[in-house]
Every structure is written in structure tokens, then in C-alpha cells.
Amino acid sequence: MFIVETVCVAWFSLEFALRFIQARSKLQFVRSPLNVIDAMAILPYYVSLVVQEEPEPGAERGRGYLDKLGLVLRILRALRILYVMRLARHSLGLQTLGLTVRRSTREFGLLLLFLCVAVTLFSPLVHLAESELTGAHDFSSIPASYWWAIISMTTVGYGDMVPRSIPGQVVALSSILSGILIMAFPATSIFHMFSRSYQELKQEHSRLFKEECASTAALGPGEESEGGVAYIPCSHPETLTLLSNGGEASANNTHTLPAGAF
Numbered sequence: 001m002f003i004v005e006t007v008c009v010a011w012f013s014l015e016f017a018l019r020f021i022q023a024r025s026k027l028q029f030v031r032s033p034l035n036v037i038d039a040m041a042i043l044p045y046y047v048s049l050v051v052q053e054e055p056e057p058g059a060e061r062g063r064g065y066l067d068k069l070g071l072v073l074r075i076l077r078a079l080r081i082l083y084v085m086r087l088a089r090h091s092l093g094l095q096t097l098g099l100t101v102r103r104s105t106r107e108f109g110l111l112l113l114f115l116c117v118a119v120t121l122f123s124p125l126v127h128l129a130e131s132e133l134t135g136a137h138d139f140s141s142i143p144a145s146y147w148w149a150i151i152s153m154t155t156v157g158y159g160d161m162v163p164r165s166i167p168g169q170v171v172a173l174s175s176i177l178s179g180i181l182i183m184a185f186p187a188t189s190i191f192h193m194f195s196r197s198y199q200e201l202k203q204e205h206s207r208l209f210k211e212e213c214a215s216t217a218a219l220g221p222g223e224e225s226e227g228g229v230a231y232i233p234c235s236h237p238e239t240l241t242l243l244s245n246g247g248e249a250s251a252n253n254t255h256t257l258p259a260g261a262f
Contacts, residue, residue, distance in 0.1 A: 009045045016042065096201055100194040107186040107193070114182045119149040122175040129167035138162065153179025 016038050023029035030036075101108075123145040130139040138161050139145045148161040152175045163172050 005045065009042055012038070012042055092198075092201055092205065096194060096198040099197045099201065100190065103197065104186075104190045104193050107189050111182070111186040114185075115150075115153060115179075118153055118175070118178050118182060119146055122153070122171060122178075123149045126163060126168055126171045126175075129165055129171050130163055133167060134165040138164075139168075149175055152176055153182065155179060155183075 016035075019035075020026070020029055124142050126148065127139045127142045127145045131137075139148065145161075151158055152172060155176065163169050
């Protein structure tokens with residue numbers, strides 16, 4: 001596994017370095033969210049090579065520092081899951097998901113607000129119904145009842161805290177029904193935003209494809225334009241790849257996707 005990881009990280013590092021060299025604006029390249037994710041995904045490997053997690057035998061001095069350093073190293077290793085985020089650079093669906101999340105921040109804020117208000121309402125009620133009226137010990141306090149209210153309103157229901165009395169079950173039924181309605185209201189708006197963002201990105205990709213086909217139509221096979229873009233036969237929008245002098249995709253295309261896209 002170490003050899004496979006080394007080969008993959010070496011390939012990613014070479015790609016990242018070439019894209020950084022080709023970038024016209026180095027500051028814009030560094031500030032790009034996807035480029036930051038790429039750097040955070042590659043960095044833990046090199047840190048793990050430099051820093052030794054296990055202390056040497058008999059080295060008691062600085063043990064606390066080494067423990068903290070080992071914890072940081074394990075956290076950095078966990079960041080390797082960010083490799084998956086690299087797919088957003090090539091996936092229209094993931095780009096649509098990110099654009100939808102950024103455009104629907106208000107809907108997500110309303111969802112959290114409604115959920116917090118409902119949790120604040122039903123937690124004291126179930127605590128009163130179970131602890132004060134029946135003497136059950138599962139709902140020992142109102143803050144402890146928050147966990148039950150959250151998992152009930154989101155229809156998860158782990159079963160670790162269950163109301164036993166009739167009043168508690170009535171409160172549980174009310175919280176579950178309220179949670180279904182609260183989750184359904186913003187979901188409709190978020191779904192329409194996702195559909196709209198997908199259509200916009202799809203039309204933008206199609207428009208860029210047609211423009212690139214028109215710009216390369218005058219070029220014959222083996223010819224290159226002034227910008228170093230090679231001639232590529234236009235067959236389908238998803239198979240279009242713009243190649244620069246080094247064979248890497250250009251990091252600063254003059255066309256941009258709609259605001260908020262990755």
C-alpha cells in the first residue's frame with residue numbers, strides 16, 4: 001500500500017506543480033478552493049515522511065510533545081480522504097452539487113433555524129412527560145433530551161432514549177411529524193435549485209464546446225493555434241479536452257462557469 005500511495009502522490013504532485021507553473025495568475029491559483037483541497041490532500045504524505053510518529057525507545061523527555069505531534073499527524077493522514085474531492089474537477093454532477101450548496105445557504109439556514117426552534121420546544125416537553133410525571137431516568141435533563149429530539153425529528157431514531165409513558169409518546173409523535181414537515185419545506189426549494197444549477201452548467205459546457213469547436217475548425221490535424229491549443233476533432237461535449245503546450249489542461253481558461261461553481 002505504501003508503494004501504491006507513493007506512486008499516486010508523486011503523480012498528483014507532478015500534476016499540481018505543472019498546473020501551478022502554467023497558471024497565469026499564481027495568486028488566483030492559490031486561492032482556488034479545488035487547488036487548496038489538492039494541496040491539503042498531498043501535504044499529509046510528505047509530513048508523514050519527515051515526522052516520525054513513534055518515539056525512540058527510552059526517550060521519555062518531550063513525550064507530551066511527541067504525543068501531540070502524533071495526534072496532529074494522524075489528523076493529517078485522515079485528510080487523505082480529500083482525494084475524493086478531486087473528482088469535482090471532472091464531474092458535472094459534483095460541480096452541480098457544490099454550486100447548489102453555495103446558492104442554497106439561505107434555505108439551509110432556515111432549515112437549521114426551524115430545527116433548533118422545534119428541538120428547543122420538544123425537549124422540555126418530553127423531559128417533563130418522562131422525568132417529572134413518571135420518574136423515568138432516561139431523560140435526566142433538558143439538555144440531555146436535545147439529543148433525543150434531534151434524532152427523532154430527523155427520523156433517525158437510534159433507540160437509545162425511548163419515551164415509555166403515554167404523554168411522552170404523544171410528544172414523540174408530535175416531534176416526528178413536525179420534523180418531517182420541517183425537513184420537507186426547504187427540500188423542495190433546494191431540489192429546484194439543484195435542477196436549475198445543473199441545467200445552467202450543462203448549457204455552459206455545451207456553449208464552451210461549440211466555441212472551442214468553432215475556434216479549432218480552421219485548424220487542420222497537427223496544427224496549433226497561437227495560444228498553443230492543439231487541434232482536436234469535435235465529437236461530443238464531454239469528450240472535449242483542451243491541451244496546452246505541456247499536454248496539461250489549461251488552468252486559466254478565458255471562459256468561466258456561472259458564479260459559485262467550483
